[in-house]
Amino acid sequence: MSLIAWIVARTKLFGRKLFDFLAFVPIAVPGIVLGISMIWLYLSFPLPIYGTLWIIWLAYMIKYMPVVMRIMSAAIVQIHPEMEEASMLCAPWLMTLRRVLFPLLRPGLVAGWIWVMSHAFRELNTAILLSNQHTRPVGVAMYALWNDGAFGALAAFGVVVSLVVFLSAVVANVVGQRYGLRVR
Amino acid sequence: MLRVTGLKKKFETDRGASVAAVDNVSFEVETGKLLTLLGPSGCGKTTTLRSIAGLEEPDNGEIQIGSSVVFSGLRKFSLPPNRRRVGMVFQSYAIWPHMTVFQNVAYPLEGIGVSKIEVRKRVEQVLALVGLEAFIERPAPFLSGGQQQRVALARALVAEPEVLLLDEPLSNLDAKLREQMRVELRTLQQRVGLTAVYVTHDQIEALAISDIVAVMSAGRLVEFGPPTRYMTGPRVDSRRNSLAQATLCLCRRSSLWMERLAGECPGAKSISHISVKPSLTLW
Numbered sequence: 021m022s023l024i025a026w027i028v029a030r031t032k033l034f035g036r037k038l039f040d041f042l043a044f045v046p047i048a049v050p051g052i053v054l055g056i057s058m059i060w061l062y063l064s065f066p067l068p069i070y071g072t073l074w075i076i077w078l079a080y081m082i083k084y085m086p087v088v089m090r091i092m093s094a095a096i097v098q099i100h101p102e103m104e105e106a107s108m109l110c111a112p113w114l115m116t117l118r119r120v121l122f123p124l125l126r127p128g129l130v131a132g133w134i135w136v137m138s139h140a141f142r143e144l145n146t147a148i149l150l151s152n153q154h155t156r157p158v159g160v161a162m163y164a165l166w167n168d169g170a171f172g173a174l175a176a177f178g179v180v181v182s183l184v185v186f187l188s189a190v191v192a193n194v195v196g197q198r199y200g201l202r203v204r
Numbered sequence: 205m206l207r208v209t210g211l212k213k214k215f216e217t218d219r220g221a222s223v224a225a226v227d228n229v230s231f232e233v234e235t236g237k238l239l240t241l242l243g244p245s246g247c248g249k250t251t252t253l254r255s256i257a258g259l260e261e262p263d264n265g266e267i268q269i270g271s272s273v274v275f276s277g278l279r280k281f282s283l284p285p286n287r288r289r290v291g292m293v294f295q296s297y298a299i300w301p302h303m304t305v306f307q308n309v310a311y312p313l314e315g316i317g318v319s320k321i322e323v324r325k326r327v328e329q330v331l332a333l334v335g336l337e338a339f340i341e342r343p344a345p346f347l348s349g350g351q352q353q354r355v356a357l358a359r360a361l362v363a364e365p366e367v368l369l370l371d372e373p374l375s376n377l378d379a380k381l382r383e384q385m386r387v388e389l390r391t392l393q394q395r396v397g398l399t400a401v402y403v404t405h406d407q408i409e410a411l412a413i414s415d416i417v418a419v420m421s422a423g424r425l426v427e428f429g430p431p432t433r434y435m436t437g438p439r440v441d442s443r444r445n446s447l448a449q450a451t452l453c454l455c456r457r458s459s460l461w462m463e464r465l466a467g468e469c470p471g472a473k474s475i476s477h478i479s480v481k482p483s484l485t486l487w
Contacts, residue, residue, distance in 0.1 A: 102298035105259050106356075109285045109292050110312035110363060119311070123302045 025092035026121065030101065040089070047086040051145025054079055058150055073155045079146045084136045091135065095128025127195060134192035138185045206233040206256065206367050206399055211265035212277070213251055225251045226262065227423035233367075233416070236397040238390070242410040243420035249403045252420070253369050256401065257292050258285035270366045291360030292369040295376065297352045299344045305331070305355055306340050312363040330358045333392065350381050357389075361396070368393070368400040374409065386413055 028040045046054070058079050062070040069075045103124065107116040122129070144159035151160045158181055165174040213226040226248040233239040241249035254260040255275070256267055264277035269290065274283040291312075300308055309327045318326070331337045334354040339347070347355065353373060360368055373389070374382045390413050393400050404410055410417050411431045419427040427433070 100296050100298065102294040102296050103300060105257075105285075106292070106294060106298040106300075106359070107311070108259065109257060109288075109290060111286055111315065112284075115315065120300055124300075 025089055025096055028093065030096070030104070043089045044086045046082050049083075051083065051143070052149065054083060055146040055149030058146075071152055071155070076147050076150050076155060076157060079150055080136070080140050080143065083143075083146060084139065088132045088136060091132040092125070092128055095125050095131075099124050130195050131192055134188050134195070138188045138192070141185050141188075142181060205235050205268075205270060206239075206401065207266075207268040208232070208252070208256065209266040209268075210277075211252060211255060211262050211267070213248075213255060213260065213262045224423045226255065229265075229420070229423075229425045231416075231418055231425065231428060233399055233401060235399050236394075237415040238393050238398075238400040238402055238413060239416045239418060240402045240404060240410040240414040241418050241420055242404060242407065244405055247420040248423040249405075249420050250371060253371055253401060253403050256367070257290050257369055258283065258288050289363075289366040290369055291363065291365035291367075293353070293356045293360050293371065293373045295372045297349075297356040297376075299347070299352045299355050299359075301345050303344055304340075305336065305342050305344065305347070308344055308355055309358045309362050312359060316363070326362055327358075330362045333361070333396075334358045349377055350385065353377065353385065357392075361398075366399065368398050370400060370402045372404055373402075375404075375406075382409075389413065 024039055024043060028036045049057075058075055059070070062075055069078065099121070104116055104120060107120040111119070140157075142159050143157065144163060147157045147160050148163060151157060156164070158177075162174060162177060162181070165171075165177065209230045211226050211229045212224070214222045215225050216222050229248070229252055231239065241252060243249050251260055255262045256269075258274065261282060262275060262277060265275070266273060266277065267275040269288055272283075273281070274288045275281065300311075303311070306327055309330060310323050313323045313326065328337060328340065331340055334357050336351060336354050336358065339351065344352070344355070353376075356373070370389075374385055377385060386409060392398075402410075402413060411434065414431055416429065417427075417431055417434060418425055
């Protein structure tokens with residue numbers, strides 16, 4: 021994802037604006053619609069991920085791509101292009117990415133990762149359509165508890181989930197502030 | 205030796221019009237000489253420098269560094285920047301903040317088959333050259349502007365480049381430090397026998413530091429020659445003369461180099477008698 025953001029921000033590659041646009045499109049797709057399309061697509065598409073955790077993982081990738089792209093491009097814009105150019109003068113581009121760009125992007129990467137984690141943790145709309153009893157994310161599990169009338173377990177579970185998400189949000193804020201990058 | 209022949213580079217504006225940033229620029233820098241590209245902002249001097257480094261792809265022309273052609277528009281050939289054997293000091297210094305001084309300076313030696321002991325030795329040598337040997341283990345964010353500048357210079361020199369490129373390296377320093385660094389830079393360049401291209405918009409700096417000054421305007425090279433070419437005896441034109449006087453006052457304080465130039469300048473007995481030619485007071 022950060023590679024796409026870097027291509028959009030720094031290179032003059034033909035069609036990079038299209039990349040940017042495509043990565044932003046999923047923000048307009050409701051979770052339920054995304055779930056149904058994933059089912060239909062992977063029932064016929066020859067990639068055997070239907071009914072596994074991978075299909076949920078892929079759906080989350082699509083769903084959170086727009087936000088991660090924004091976070092990453094904000095982080096990249098903050099890095100002076102001369103930082104990379106100084107490296108390009110004496111190293112191949114892969115070394116520039118690995119030794120200069122990614123270390124400088126780390127705060128943005130961490131912030132983006134925590135943002136996605138805390139949102140994906142309690143996601144329900146998309147996952148409920150894609151999961152089964154073996155692949156059950158937290159949101160779906162809570163919904164199942166509710167359906168079963170196990171309100172005690174549900175309440176306890178809810179407290180734990182809230183705590184975990186809250187703590188990760190705190191960590192994201194601390195990381196963001198330390199490196200001068202704010203996450204909303 | 206560096207030779208630039210018929211260099212051309214156009215930029216597209218947002219409205220689709222194209223502007224010639226560099227228009228048919230040719231020059232040659234002999235080994236061990238320092239050439240300054242002088243001109244107002246937007247005259248194409250930085251684009252020329254970045255083309256030599258390979259950070260910008262020219263539309264046409266030829267660039268030769270040492271014995272190898274690194275760019276040829278005719279043959280559609282362009283060597284990637286890391287294989288051109290150039291060192292560059294950027295305007296922002298571009299010191300990597302997540303590394304120490306040692307790591308910054310050692311970086312260009314990585315991956316070219318230099319042993320660890322040899323790396324250490326060469327980094328220490330080059331840091332001694334710029335007077336920073338005591339700061340070798342210091343993390344980059346704990347350096348002052350002047351120190352960052354020296355690290356940038358050390359990093360540009362450590363792999364023994366054929367050509368050193370300097371993009372307004374002194375413009376972020378305060379006036380006093382700028383003068384000091386200018387003298388140091390010149391001394392270092394002459395001592396090591398470096399071939400260098402120096403970009404600046406500052407006339408004083410150009411006259412004080414160069415073997416050859418190339419004045420650029422609107423993408424073209426308009427005048428070319430040693431600093432003395434731009435100096436004449438006392439002028440009557442008072443407005444221009446006051447600029448020249450101010451210029452030379454600064455020069456006198458900063459470098460002995462200028463005294464020598466005064467001796468070579470026709471019609472001037474001492475440095476206070478020189479004034480600067482109109483082509484240098486365009487902006």
